[in-house]
Amino acid sequence: MPKTDDDELEVLTAYARGQLKSVTTKAELAKFKVVARATAIKDRRVNIRLSSGDLSDIQVKALEEGLPYQTLIASVLHKYVTGRLAEEPRATKPASGPATKRRAASGS
Numbered sequence: 490m491p492k493t494d495d496d497e498l499e500v501l502t503a504y505a506r507g508q509l510k511s512v513t514t515k516a517e518l519a520k521f522k523v524v525a526r527a528t529a530i531k532d533r534r535v536n537i538r539l540s541s542g543d544l545s546d547i548q549v550k551a552l553e554e555g556l557p558y559q560t561l562i563a564s565v566l567h568k569y570v571t572g573r574l575a576e577e578p579r580a581t582k583p584a585s586g587p588a589t590k591r592r593a594a595s596g597s
Contacts, residue, residue, distance in 0.1 A: 491555055531563070 493501070503509050513521070539547075544558075551558035568574035 491553060 500509075511518075547561060548558045551561040554561060556564075565574060
C-alpha cells in the first residue's frame with residue numbers, strides 16, 4: 490500500500506471529523522451514478538498477449554495505485570477509447586533503424 494503524504498492525511502483527518510461537505514448537487518450525483526453503473530458493467534472477456542516486461546511494469550504501476558492490474562488495464566483502455574487519454578506529441582526526429590535502412594537501400 491502506498492504511503493500517505495501530509496496532504497492526504499489532512500483530508501482523511503478532516504473527513505473523519507465530519508468537516509467535509511459535498512458540493513455535488515443531487516442531479517449531478519444521480520448522473521454520476523448512472524455513468525458509474527454503465528462503466529462498471531463488464532460483460533465481455535478479452536485475452537491479450539503482453540511481453541513479460543510490460544506486464545511486470547503494469548503490475549508495478551497498479552501496485553503503486555493500489556488497485557488490481559487488470560482493473561488498471563481496463564481503466565487505461567476505457568480512458569483511451571473515450572478520448573480522455575492521449576499520447577503526448579513526440580518530437581519529430583529522423584527514423585533510424587533496420588526498417589529505415591532497408592527502405593533507403595531499396596530506393597523507396
